[in-house]
Structure formats: structure tokens, C-alpha cells
Amino acid sequence: AAMREQKGGDFELHITGVDELIATHDSIVFEACNTSFQMHLQLEPEDAVDQYNWAQLIAGPVLAATANSPLLFGKELWSETRIALFQQSIDVRNSSTLLREQHPRVTFGTRWLRQDVSEVLREDVVRFDLLLSAELDARTSMQVLDEGGIPALEALSLHNGTVYRWNRLCYGTGGDAPHIRIECRYVPSGPTILDEMANMALWTGLMCGMRDEHRLLWAKMPFRQAKANFFRAALSGPETKLNWFGRLWDTRELLERELLPLAEEGLRNVGTDRSDIRHYLGVIRQRLSTHTGSQWLTHAARALKQGYQKDITLRRATALMHTNAATGTPVGEWDPAHPDQLTGHELKLERVYQVMSTDLFTVRPEDLVDLAQRIMEWRAVHHVPVEDHRGALVGMVVMEDLTRELGSGDGPSERTVKEVMRTVLTIMGPNDAISDMPADFGPSGCIPVVHEGRLVGIVSKVDLERLGG
Template sequence: MGEEISKDEFENKDFDTFREHLERETALLRQIQTEGGLSDQGPFIGLELEAWLIDHNFFPAPHNQSFLERLGGDTVVAELSRFNIEINTPVEEIAGEGLARMHAHLSDTLRQCAANANEDVDTVIAIGTLPTLREEDLSIDMMTPSNRYVALNREAMRARGGAPISFDIDSCRDDSGFAATYEDVMAEAATTSLQLHLQLADEKMAAAYNASLMLSAPLVAISANAPFLFGRPLWHETRIPVFEQALAQPTSLQRVTFGSGYVKDDLVELFEENLSEYPPLLPVYNENRSDTDFACLKLHNGTLWRWVRPLVGRSNDGKPHIRIEQRVMSAGPSVLDMMANAALYFGAVEEISMYIDEATSELSFAKARANLYVAARDGLGAEIDWFGNKARRPVASVVEDMIPLAESGLRKLGMAEHLIDKYLTTVSMRLETRQNGANWQLSQFDRHGDFHRLTADYLAHQKSGLPVHEWPN
């Protein structure tokens, strides 16, 4: 959800004062980085999982307020709509059994959430886009009560000059596609994701960020899990165009974006771009907070949704750090599948970072960006550009090559050997069977033609804990 804000109405002076704070904080972050003051701790990992509350008819259940009130704590929070929640796991070291602890925590939290949701005759499901979602479910009445969301919607629409948001998404299967217009940003609530966090020593972050951009396309292909929107088969990962179009702006610079290029030297460049190119949407500040809290910088960055996003935090050594948030992967299908995706990502980033200059010279940023949309549209059937031979290749063969790279990278990171085998074997089997979440959903619907049965079967398989490549249709 991001940090709640104290008000939802702003005056011109609020924007002026906020920008002054933002300029100071951005300059301070640059100074700290230049002087070597960013944390050198890591590797650390974390994740956020967005999920749906659904009722006994498998429709969205708008009960996150009563749900969260009963659940208590701060590791599960509200999302934009009343039927979405977000689960956060503790930060872990990747060495040893860290990913297994994260796996156990996420599994336990999902079980607790499901049990808690039963009080409202609901349950919880992790899936990119809910197959039973209806357009009326995305009305403004479904917005979670929050100053942040009220203000975000108003300011995002104001930045459009009040013009409605137009959706136009083609279908990878037929000529039907989907076109519509909306008067608010609530269509964003049709998408839920798995967001992976990676913190390394500062000198390693630029290479890891660029590697993360390059890996976005094969990651979205192997993890695709959102093939339907309002009863229509669209992209294998329809979440990608939905999120971009739900927050589209009438300028060349979009707030949901793959970015403008590889970073050259460090990740502070991205915050400097935030300052120079993007006007603030939520100008809320506290004069009593120190610039070293980077409160305005974080709030501004939270209104920009790069598919690979930098985040500022503070490490145990008291120093600020910049970590990576990889946002391209869908929620679900199983916890094991999501942990396998995480292992593939963390390991491949580590290995490709070792020769990042060569890789980025062979795969331009423009091609890496184009790859993302091809992979989101066609899933494991996509062909993408890749480095090495500079030729278009089936994305499945790229993922196949990523697996040994990830294995080597995870060994360098010190992950326990049995976990490397467990998680990467899961990816290998998914690749061998060509059954990721999107392909399972498409096949199941082709067989039965019923979105309620699809959702019911999906939920039962998810609760079983079996990886998606073992799910029957």
C-alpha cells in the first residue's frame, strides 16, 4: 500500500514546499553515495505478495477492512481495492536456509489469512488476475478507505486533464481483444503480483539493476499467470498492460514504465530522474522529519511504478541503502512456484552481473524493453532478443539457459545445496511440461468453459501446495 498520508487535499504551496524537500533529499542521497556512505551490507532478500479476498461464489470479497482489523499486526496490509491485501515477509539473508524460511513464513501467513477470511465467509487466493472478476467490481466504491488512494486517484486523473483512461488490449488467441474507458484508476486493482527485493553492497547494485531489466522478459514468461480479463483471453500476463494503461499519462513519460535506459553508474540516477522528469502527485511532508529520513523521496518514488524499481531503506548498520524491487512476476500459482521464481531471479542476477557490460552491449535497452511486452503477450511461446548470439530465440530456450546460470549464482551466494536443487528443479519441470499458471488456466478453461470451476480448481490446487506443473486439468 505504501505509507498512509495525513491528508488528501492539497494547495499549490504544498507542491512547492514538497519539491524543495524532494530536491534536498535527492541531493543528500547523491552526496552520501558519492562519499561512500551507503550500506555495504547484503545480500539480503525480501518479498511482497499481493492477493485477493474472494467469497464462496469465487467473486471478489470487499472485506479487507474487517479482515485486517481481526488479523492485527503489520505484515499484512490493504491494497487499492477492498478485496486486495498485501503480505510482507521479514528480510532474510539468501545464504544458507534464508529462502526456506521465507517460504515457510509465506505459507504460514497465507494459511492464517485464509482462516481469518473465513470469518467473513471468504478465503484468500494468489493469482495474477482473478478469472471471475467483473467490470462492476472495479467501481470507485470498492476503493480501500485511505487518504493515499483518494489523493492518488484524484491527482492522477488531474494530470490527465480529466480525460478518461482508455484501455485497448489485444488477444494472443483471437481477434476479440478488450477496449473500454474508465473515469478513475481502479482498474489497477485487477492486477496482483509477487514483488522480490534484493539488497547488495552499493558497488554491486548498478550491475544487478541492469541484469534485472534484462531478465524481466524471461521471468514474466516462465511465471505468467494472468491470461483472462473480464472473461476474455488476452495476454498470458495481462497484468502488464492493465497496470500500465490504468495509470497512463498523456505524456511520453509514464508512471508505470520499464524505464528510460540502463543505469550508468549507480541507482541514485533513478531518483535524480524522478526529480527532474516527474511532477509530484502526493505533496505531503512533515517539517519535523529530517532529510535523512528521505520521507519525500520515498513518497514520490512510491507514485512511480517502474517494473524494476529502486527503493531506499535503512540497514542494520544505520546507513541508508538502495535495494531493487523486481515487479514483473505474477502472484501464484503455488508458494513453491513463487519461491522457485525467486531462486531463479536471485541466482541469475548474481551470475549475469559478473559480465554485465558485455551483456548490455549485446542486448540494448530498447530490445530488453520490447522483450518484456512480447513475453507478457505470448508467455512461453514468445521469441525474444537475447545476448550471446544477438539473434531472436524462443524465450523457453533463454529460461533453459538461465537455470544453470542461476545455479552457479546461488552457489556463489551461499544458498544451501538442497534448496538450489529443490527450487531450480521446480522451474525445470515447469519448463519441460510448458505448464505455467497461464497455460494451466487457458487449458482448463478450454476443457471446461467455466470460470467458476477454473477458480475453484485453481484454489484447491494452490492449497495442496503442489507446483503448477503437477496440476491436472
């Protein structure tokens, strides 16, 4: 509620990939689509600045190797769509900020750290309004120190928890000692536990493998190169190119030649068993030679479509993913998805939305009949829904009616759709039961699906019969 009040309206999504997703909602419910595999690492105070900067630099290649979220609501978007989704789902900015520089609460950051970690904490206090408040210890931090205690910095921690940096610095206390830790928040979960452990080995190894040459990054490369790497990786995964200290690398080559050996070195530095290093980093190497989770799922959604509607395709892909994940085999070893791998039990269809087509071609009442006729001929269908400028269904043009009304005349007709459309229609809602559909679909061979007065889909007799309905 506090975020919506600050935004002054609904939250909006507009994510463009192979497909395009545009949606609005009056709450931050879209954020619930995000599931990450967070990794935390405590930092030595004297190394914290350099280690945080290093974490920012490796974020791009690590994200490319771990991407696993290419689809949202059936739309093929980014290789790691969570990155765009999380920022937009809780973005409290609005169009009135166009002329004023304002930053999203979900952020990669704007610059390297130079002196100490308080730089990023101060920036968050300065840039972002308070969203939450709580009853706090009345004593100041200095009073707690004077009394021999360890300050909890509750106000800072509470505010820090409402600023969602992909690499977030946090202050904490544990075991009667304060610490600074970094939270790596951009890595996705899944698709198997072994994949998650391998991702952790890669990131932890790189963090622990930072060399002296990786210090003082602010003097060696622009911050925007690291930021650009991150978003290129989110968009295209390992299929992109990344800038690494002035050289443009193929992402797979960068990981295999530079970063995986460095991760191996880092894991050895902290005493990790050599067999574990080979095992977990081997999962990453295998993934780079075949496919990431994102690449596998993208291929699956395409290969399993076979003319089915979106919901059915997603059910098939999800069922196959679940079957593969249950074996514990990492995603890099999964066979590419193929219809022959399906059992047929995936199509447990009960609701209309599961079988309706949402890729619709419509006309307006004032359009000429010739347009409706051409659409039906070009799309090889016997019907065209008619909707008004608000998207409300107002009728249906049926080929049988056009043939009867217009005959076989070759000349263009001046008649409008409104004159020939049917206005008495059988309609259903997206959540209605498929079993409640009428046996007779009528001359149009279809049933419009309407939600809150708007046309949202079409169920055709042909599609239903192909599914065994």
C-alpha cells in the same frame, strides 16, 4: 483523485490479445485487479549500476517462466495481462499528448544506467509531476548528515513511490544504515506458495549469479532489445522468442541451457543448500516442460467452456484452480483441465449475469426485416433484439411474428424492423435473482437483460434449462 485530475477524464483500458478488452472507469479501480509477488534485493553500491541493468535484461525470460495472468473479465488477453493492465489503469496521459513525447508512470524504462543509480531517480523527478505531498523533516539531508544522522530522503521516497517501474530502485534505511535495493515488481502471485518460492529462487539466483561478462551492458546490446524481450514475454510467455546478446533464442531453451544453470550458480554463491536449489529450480524446469500458470488457465477456460456462458466457464476454471492449489502441488504438475475433474458444486448460480449471454447479435429499428430474418436463420435462434444507436433496447423481433406477418413469400420485403418488432417486453437486470425469472419466456424464448437502459445480455430458455433452471 489526483491522477484523474491530471489525466482530465476517465481511465481507459484497451488491451488486445486473442480477445479484446475496451473499458473505462472514473477511478483507478482496475489497478486492484493486479496482484504481484514482489521480491526485494539489497545491492552493493559499487555493483548497483551493473546489477540494475542485469535485472532489466533478465526480466523478459523470468516473466516468461512465471506468467500466470492470462484472463481479465473473461477475456483471453496477454500471457501476463498485469503488465498491460497496470500501465493503462493508472495512465494519466491523454490523446492530447500524441504530438509530445510523454512517458507512463508504469514503465520498464528507456535506457541503461551508465554512471550511478541517481540517473534513474533524477529521470523520475524530471519526467513526472508530484502526485503526493506530506509534512517532512524541515532539516535538509546535509544538515542531518552534519548532525551525525542518516537522511531518510522522505521527499524522494514519496515521489519514487508514485512512479511504478517494473524494476524499481529504492533508497531506504534500516538497522541504522542506508541502502539501495531493487524491487522486482513484475512477477505475478500464485498459483501456489511453492510456485512463488520457485520464482523467487529463479530471480534471486540470477541476480546473485551475474558474471563479469554481464557488466557494462550498455556497451554490449541496445536497451530496446531488453525492453522488447519483456513485452514479448508478457504477451506470449514461454511460447515466444527472445534476443539474448544478439542471438534469437527459443525462450524455453534459453532458460534451460543458459539461465537455470546461472541461477543455480548464483544460489550456491550465497550458500543456499543444494537440496533446496534442486527443489525450487526443479519446479521451474517442470513448468517449462509442461505449462506455466498462464498456459494452464488458458487451456482450462477453453476446455471447460462446453457451450456455457462466460461466467459459468470462469467459475468452473476458478474452482478447479482452487482445488489444485489447495494440494500444494506446483502448477507444472497439474493435469490439464477437463470437465471430468469437476464435482458439479461449482455452479452455484444466483444472479442473472451468471447465466446471460453477452455475445449478442442485434438490429436497428430502421433495418429491413430481411436482415433480422437472415440473422435468426444463420444463428439458429427465434429472436433478435432491437437497439438504437445508443445501445438502448427498444424492441424484439420474434420469428413467429415474421412468419405470420410476411408469410412464405420468397421476395425481399421493404418493411422495416420497427414495423414488426415487439415493444412490450419482460426485462431483467444483471443483478436480479434467477429465482425471480418468469416461468413463461414467451414466443421469443428469451429475456433481455438491461443495465442503465442499455442491453447487456440475453437469457434464453434453452440455456437455463441446460443448467437445470
